[in-house]
Amino acid sequence: MSALQLDAEALYTELLAGVRRLLLPDVALVGVWSGGAWLAERLQRDLGLPGKHGVISSALHRDDFGSRGLASGHDATSLPFAVDGRPILLIDDVLFTGRTIRAVINELYDFGRPSSVRLAVLVDRGGRELPIEAAYAASRIVLPATQRLSLTRDDAGGFTFSVREAS
Numbered sequence: 431m432s433a434l435q436l437d438a439e440a441l442y443t444e445l446l447a448g449v450r451r452l453l454l455p456d457v458a459l460v461g462v463w464s465g466g467a468w469l470a471e472r473l474q475r476d477l478g479l480p481g482k483h484g485v486i487s488s489a490l491h492r493d494d495f496g497s498r499g500l501a502s503g504h505d506a507t508s509l510p511f512a513v514d515g516r517p518i519l520l521i522d523d524v525l526f527t528g529r530t531i532r533a534v535i536n537e538l539y540d541f542g543r544p545s546s547v548r549l550a551v552l553v554d555r556g557g558r559e560l561p562i563e564a565a566y567a568a569s570r571i572v573l574p575a576t577q578r579l580s581l582t583r584d585d586a587g588g589f590t591f592s593v594r595e596a597s
């Protein structure tokens with residue numbers, strides 16, 4: 431499957447079913463800013479989970495912080511629950527090198543010591559540079575390393591994918 435054939439809404443339905451099978455008692459959903467946060471927000475609602483989902487930013491722990499810096503906008507961690515002793519399910523749109531997830535795990539542990547951390551993603555595009563895997567991926571594709579794939583959300587809350595050449 432190519433990136434152009436990715437139907438984000440259809441994959442969201444798959445993700446919903448996959449995440450339902452991963453739910454542990456007292457689990458907290460934490461979405462990686464930005465695409466993962468949109469997904470976690472919708473999953474929290476569609477799964478009927480109590481409370482509010484968390485949002486986590488990779489910005490402060492990125493290994494390319496020096497060149498990338500802090501993004502503008504609302505790229506900030508918000509975890510409106512205690513992390514200590516809690517099973518955490520990270521949600522992201524795309525898993526590629528694994529560097530973003532490495533950074534958000536560091537960020538998460540700044541807030542406490544979860545009982546476990548797992549990951550579910552919409553797309554696993556391979557190309558890992560770290561030993562990080564998703565417990566669930568709604569799809570697996572291979573893309574040229576020069577292409578960046580990310581989720582976009584329209585005004586009505588619908589999901590699509592955008593593909594662009596990395597700058």
Ligand SMILES: O=P(O)(O)OC[C@H]1O[C@H](OP(=O)(O)OP(=O)(O)O)[C@H](O)[C@@H]1O
Pocket residue numbers: 462463464465466522523524525526527528529530531578579580581
């Ligand atoms: O496994 P990695 O190599 O770290 O790549 C995965 C990350 O890349 C994308 O974000 P991107 O950096 O394109 O930023 P964006 O979310 O602002 O589009 C995507 O949303 C993931 O968070």
